[in-house]
Amino acid sequence: MRHTVVILLFLLCFADKSYATHFYGVDLFYTYVSGDTYKVTMVAYGDCSGAQFPSFSNSKPLIHIRKDSLEITSGYLEWEPPQNGTEVTPVCPAELNNTTCVNPAGTVPGVKKFVYSRNFTLTGTSDKWKFVFLGETNGPIIAGRSIALTNVTSAGIIELVATLDNTKDNNSSPVYTTIATPFYCVNRATNFNPGAVDANGDSLVYELVPGLDAQQQLIYATGFSGKNPLDVVPGKFVFNSTNGQLSFTPATIQRSLVVYKVSEYRKGALIGSSMREMTVVVMNCDNNAPAGYITNAEGATIKDSVTVKTCASDHNVSFDINPKDADSGNTITMVANGLPKDSKLDITANNTTAPTSRFSWDMHSVPAGDYTFFVTYTDNGCPIASRQTQAYTISVIPTDLxxxxxxxxxxxxxxxxxxxxxxxxxxxxxxxxxxxxxxxxxxxxxxxxxxxxxxxxxxxxxxxxxxxxxxxxxxxTTNCNIADLPNAFSPNGDGNNDILYVMGKGIRDVHLRIYNRWGQMVFESTDLKTGWDGKFAGNTAPVEAYAYLLSVVFENGEAIDKKGNVTLLR
The missing domain is CATH 2.60.40.10 (Immunoglobulins)
Structure with a gap:
């Protein structure tokens, strides 16, 4: 069975504060309300067996509102009902009454979800707004991390930061649609995804980042870092910064801090970020998590097991996702989140050993881009179910030439x-x-x-x-623009070179002027077909050199001016 537990603890900070081992995971994000008002939300997943867990429902987290490092205001978040939390333990039906949330003497670790929120009105616009949680509450506890973490040298106090640039537009953070309570088994391949869905349609970039304590990065144990926080089988760690997919095979039993940062980009500009922190607990168990892959695609080409490519045009895209569980006999439950607008995932025989599903989407007027949705698979392993979330992407290719x-x-x-x-x-x-x-x-x-x-x-x-x-x-087009005059002509009536014409190609307009040595204009023409016959005022012009000015506009709009000399011969 797959036990990966996220344990975030309220630690001792001051003499009147106490440790509290009751966090599996914490999300911090915000939502635009109106004007300069934003709703800040913290979602915490609590360990029902934690020593200080009873105080959890009576403690409000403190949020600091800052412009960069300048404190603007602060305030305690309020409980969203139910105040005593909602149980989200991934437990099999037979053990529903044996979790520590239901029965303090229960043997199954229970998990409750608590939601806190409050509206804050910002003082105008800034590209450096920060919503900061430093682990402080109004109760007898401080939010600290478990001292049992295996990938950091000192656990420290939990710190989460969400950022906002509201100088050009308002913004809402993406919402994390998965819960931070996955349970994983050693040497079993698995997947995790926060399932971040952005209502604004912004481009999301995911990072694995170092945990924070006192506004400094935590110091990681040798061989670990924020980007590489897990002890894995060599070559079995893949993180996708485009959709947040974390795929890995844990090599040892461990309790490792993992921190997600999700940044939002709108028209290429960073507009905000939010964070999720959790502790991944790998246990000595043998349950395999169910998984599903794309097959039978129509209107698209399968790029890999979780991605299809299609064209930006009016057509339908559909494909199957039929999950399997390597542990025969386990039932599988599918839950989809973040489906693209007007698309659907029809699930048949859900919560059986062989559910099936068909994704379909009418691509009419769908712009080019990558569209990602998430499916969470949960089996009925006992006492703790195995769960993993997979991102699926429809890559819509533009058709401009x-x-x-x-x-x-x-x-x-x-x-x-x-x-x-x-x-x-x-x-x-x-x-x-x-x-x-x-x-x-x-x-x-x-x-x-x-x-x-x-x-x-x-x-x-x-x-x-x-x-x-x-x-x-x-x-x-043809770019053969030529305009010139011969350097001599002989208007003697022999029928050979008697008329001086402008020679060239691609000429639209022409203006030719010829002057004698006294500066008199002896000839002028704006017609290519009209040349100089060597006469001036009806009389034969003398044999000598004449100056010319030639102005030409070609068919492509190019204009030139030329000047030179031409000799009249007899």
């Missing part, structure tokens, strides 16, 4: 560069001109490719292995 056309030159073809979003590989594309296919390439491994094409208008259609389709139009 980026086309860059390099103009053709006078002698060379142009170039069309085609770029797809990340996650499209492998992919291919076709190029059409006047509805006729002129180019086709497949199995492209990079995001960007291209090839030479003659000038013209093209339609590009790209597809990938997911069935995503992206289309776009591109125009390869």
């Amino acid at each position: 980026h086309l860059d056309a390099i103009p053709a030159g006078c002698l060379n073809q142009g170039y069309l560069q085609v770029s797809t979003p990340e996650g499209w590989q492998p992919w291919g594309y076709k190029v059409y001109s006047n509805m006729t296919e002129v180019y086709n390439v497949d199995n492209i491994k990079n995001n960007t490719t291209g090839d030479s094409l003659a000038s013209g208008r093209y339609r590009v259609t790209a597809t990938n292995s997911l069935g995503c389709i992206a289309e776009g139009d591109a125009i390869v």
